[in-house]
Amino acid sequence: MTSVSDALPGSSPAGIAAYIDHTLLKPEASAEDILRVCAEAAEYRFKSVCVNPVWVKTVFKALKGTGVLTCSVVGFPLGATPTDVKVFEARGATLDGAEEVDMVINIAAARALDKGTLVEDISAVAEAVHAGGALLKVIIETSLLDDDQKVLACQAAVEAGADFVKTSTGFNGGGATVQDVALMRATVGPDLGVKASGGVRTRQDALDLIAAGATRIGASSGIAIVNGGQATGSY
16 A cells, blocks of 8 residues: 555655755764765765754865755754854854754743744844855754644744744654644745654655655654665664
8 A cells, every 4th residue: 555655756765865954963973973974965965964063164065066055053952042142153154154054942932932032033043044145944842842832933933034944953852743744834834844853763754754744854864764774863
């Protein structure tokens, strides 16, 4: 029996690869680890390589000419830094070559249903990211929010001018679920990107999330996903 996800345009290995942000955010990652991930991304034609800010220059240089984008994180993984610090970090990342930036929201504000604070935080980072010619993905950390809070955070991201909403950091418990992706897609509409990240380890995981509305998959298990295997471990 063929599932809905098997019929997706992106269900071929190459099609799935084009969704994947190949990710290495572990603090103990070495230069050799980062360069290995870049080589893998170039070989498999992943969409981007996502790393901590300290590695952006290395990744941008390693990926030059491959067509794979350089992605960095901001306010990661807690989101609990002042907005001006996130802005400074975002500017630095784009100056170093980041073409996409994934920021963590003020999670406490989302839990308090404080939309004004969320919009202010996200819009300031969006302005800096867009000024640097990059796209902004907004991590709402779904595992720490109820559905009302998730909807509010997504609405704030839209209002603030973000390019994507994203489920999770992968570092604060939980991860991407089909239900959360569907809720996020219904909230932001058809035009904004939705990135599913955290705990995506198999081809079927990825296909189910794409079927639910994800337009990007963040994973450290990109090779296993493309090859139809299963990987273990964290983000």
